[in-house]
Amino acid sequence: MFVGTQQRVTFGNTHYYVDMVFYNKILKSYVLIELKTIRLMPEAVGQLNMYLDY
Numbered sequence: 001m002f003v004g005t006q007q008r009v010t011f012g013n014t015h016y017y018v019d020m021v022f023y024n025k026i027l028k029s030y031v032l033i034e035l036k037t038i039r040l041m042p043e044a045v046g047q048l049n050m051y052l053d054y
Contacts, residue, residue: 009051
């Protein structure tokens with residue numbers, strides 16, 4: 001199920017925005033999609049790992 005685009009995720013006092021958010025009814029979990037148009041950099045991997053930990 002589509003939840004929205006540019007959904008805000010807050011860690012501490014810092015806000016991050018996830019490109020696309022879906023909800024899987026079967027697994028009862030959210031699916032976050034982060035779109036990148038440039039080469040994958042270590043900073044982006046760190047951001048994705050932060051989303052996974054959340």
